[in-house]
Amino acid sequence: MRDTARQIIRINDPHDPRIAEFRDIRERDLVGRHGQFIAEGTVVLRMLAAAHVSAKARFRAETLLLLENRLEGLGEILAAFPAEVPVYVASAAVLDQIAGFHLHRGVLALGSRMLEQGADALLNALPEKALVGVCCGISNHDNIGSIFRNAAAFGVSALLLDETCCDPLYRKALRVSVGSVLSVPFARGGAALSLLETVDRAGFAIFGLSPRGEIDIRNVPKGNRVALVTGTEGEGLPAHIMERFQTARIPQMPQLDSLNAATATGIALYEMARGQDLLG
Amino acid sequence: MRDTARQIIRINDPHDPRIAEFRDIRERDLVGRHGQFIAEGTVVLRMLAAAHVSAKARFRAETLLLLENRLEGLGEILAAFPAEVPVYVASAAVLDQIAGFHLHRGVLALGSRMLEQGADALLNALPEKALVGVCCGISNHDNIGSIFRNAAAFGVSALLLDETCCDPLYRKALRVSVGSVLSVPFARGGAALSLLETVDRAGFAIFGLSPRGEIDIRNVPKGNRVALVTGTEGEGLPAHIMERFQTARIPQMPQLDSLNAATATGIALYEMARGQDLLG
The missing domain is CATH 3.30.1330.30 (Ribosomal protein L30/S12)
Structure with missing residues (x-):
């Protein structure tokens, strides 16, 4: 060899x-x-x-x-x-x-x-059936790396990062992602709301993830194009995002500090990928 | 105040x-x-x-x-x-x-x-309905901390750590767990197989978690006492454990490096807690 x-x-x-x-x-x-x-x-x-x-x-x-x-x-x-x-x-x-x-x-x-696509171009290139993750304000390199790793595991078509997310090509994020940053297509930039409006225009049903979400993550309706939105670990998604889009929750014990942002994203993507029959 | x-x-x-x-x-x-x-x-x-x-x-x-x-x-x-x-x-x-x-x-x-219980005493003190996690060879402080955090989120009654796991009271593990090491009862010690035999004697249905597990994690039969066994990230559970007990898998895309050990444990505990109706 x-x-x-x-x-x-x-x-x-x-x-x-x-x-x-x-x-x-x-x-x-x-x-x-x-x-x-x-x-x-x-x-x-x-x-x-x-x-x-x-x-x-x-x-x-x-x-x-x-x-x-x-x-x-x-x-x-x-x-x-x-x-x-x-x-x-x-x-x-x-x-x-x-x-x-x-x-x-x-x-x-x-x-x-070699190629840096914007969210618009990236979404347009996706197949009719697609699961997409949107990250708002994930500024921790471990978390962004883990989110890419989880996205790869559950067949996510693309990740969109708003302008307040950190760079997933940073050495530590790349390492934590076990290289998934190089395999899962992504775009980074823009304010969270305008990014989500782009996702909306591309025909995705959008669900913000929050411990106070309206529906159980398992009950997200089946659909060809579904997007999950994750916010920061402490603050969660901003109020104007929570109000504008549908929201979903992961059932869990009531306690001060809920799941880590990357783990919560992983569980939600797992549920949504199952709902879309993306997994074996 | x-x-x-x-x-x-x-x-x-x-x-x-x-x-x-x-x-x-x-x-x-x-x-x-x-x-x-x-x-x-x-x-x-x-x-x-x-x-x-x-x-x-x-x-x-x-x-x-x-x-x-x-x-x-x-x-x-x-x-x-x-x-x-x-x-x-x-x-x-x-x-x-x-x-x-x-x-x-x-x-x-x-x-x-103040109180260090062995696995036997800990299991005997549990209610009739209980979900337990068993860790074999989790030697990374981030992973052990995250597993405690996930266990707390999904209502796990106790974690049992074999002698090759690291100490969850180590400063970094405690911090990553957001203090859950102080709230989720645990015992640490003994070889993996003898620990699992103790769990078996306490009436728990035992499922080893592996990408090559026999059943889908969602199809773990409902039961009062269920235990999840997690191995190391690279090697997974040793063959003698995989052969001796039932095994379950998290459906995911085929790829070189699957989920992180703590994330996989989190998803599995989430599914098992739902199966036991432990969550809201």
């Missing part, structure tokens, strides 16, 4: 310009990269390879940077990338100097977003 | 012996405290107060240590603790020196476990 045509380039100097994009990645995470992102770990790397060679080509790998002793075990994944993607290797000492902290996984890739 | 009888003691020296148990808490987390634990943040503090004054008295607060400027806002929670629980306050500089890192929440308590 090993790709013999590929050249493996050894990096000895942490200041080598060829791996400049991997330098001090923790600090760079905070500023945003304008369409570039860092993928970390073998699971995410495998998803990046799949995205790179897919016909949709929404993402591509620019460069790989690996700990030298990981090379042997990654043969199959590396073979999935075209030979023109450069693969750099470094010792643990050099790699830690590049990254700016101890990188025990030893597997990094620089990726680029 | 403010408890005027309570004395607030100011700490100026980070080496003051009265707050020795809060010193370098990050390092101490790693070694275990033999029944003592650190509760962090207002939500967990509120749960500790509720546990302290409950008739069951499984946990008690020993000492509180607060950032001086948090005192004003915590009046109601402090009033919930008996006056004999000492409340220490410190400046941000002193508090950070005590803790060994920057403690932006500024709310700590030292708690003790």
Whole structure:
């Protein structure tokens, strides 16, 4: 399976310009990269390879940077990338100097977003039968990553993130999503209400998720196009969204702090996917 | 509501012996405290107060240590603790020196476990109708904390943790659980199989959760006593457990990495709680 045509380039100097994009990645995470992102770990790397060679080509790998002793075990994944993607290797000492902290996984890739669709275009491209998730104000990278992972598990066609959500291509969100950010189509931007009006115009029945929702999540009517809206964990959805759209609740014990936002979204998507017969 | 009888003691020296148990808490987390634990943040503090004054008295607060400027806002929670629980306050500089890192929440308590029941005693004390969760090898503090939070949301009567699970009273697990570790009764210890035999003898129908489970989780037969068994995220439940007991699956899209262990446990407990009519 090993790709013999590929050249493996050894990096000895942490200041080598060829791996400049991997330098001090923790600090760079905070500023945003304008369409570039860092993928970390073998699971995410495998998803990046799949995205790179897919016909949709929404993402591509620019460069790989690996700990030298990981090379042997990654043969199959590396073979999935075209030979023109450069693969750099470094010792643990050099790699830690590049990254700016101890990188025990030893597997990094620089990726680029090739295609950025708006919510309108994304929704128009969906099949007639589709389940969509809309996130409003999910600013925690763990939660946004988990929501992508849950969306992938339950066959969600697309996720729409309002302008107050964090970037799912941030390194930690990507890792928590086990790479699902690269497989579940998404759009990010716009105010929550105007985003939901776009979803409404695309023919989706919209349900806001809230512990005070009107109907039991299991009783969401079957329909071809259904959308779930999730708000922040503390505050939930804003009043003007709750008033404008239908709302649904997950039955649970009354208590101070209900479910985590990502878990609640997971359960709701699970119920809605079952209702739409999306699952086996 | 403010408890005027309570004395607030100011700490100026980070080496003051009265707050020795809060010193370098990050390092101490790693070694275990033999029944003592650190509760962090207002939500967990509120749960500790509720546990302290409950008739069951499984946990008690020993000492509180607060950032001086948090005192004003915590009046109601402090009033919930008996006056004999000492409340220490410190400046941000002193508090950070005590803790060994920057403690932006500024709310700590030292708690003790008063009653440690084995699985046998815990199961015998349960009502005739009960849903129980059994965790095998959940060694990640985020996951164990999330499982407690989900268990509380869905009315689980008890959680049983085998000897390879991590300690849910560890500071981070307690925080992720939003204090549910102090409200959901649990026992920890023993090998998975002998623990499950105990559950079996207590009259529980046992279902192991697995993507390859025999029945759809929604079709778990109704019964008074039902137990869900969750294994580790990567490996899942060991073969000897899967063979010995019934198994159930959460329908989902086929893919490399399925649901997170805590999310899967949450969905399964949700379904089983609905099946037992535990929820509203």
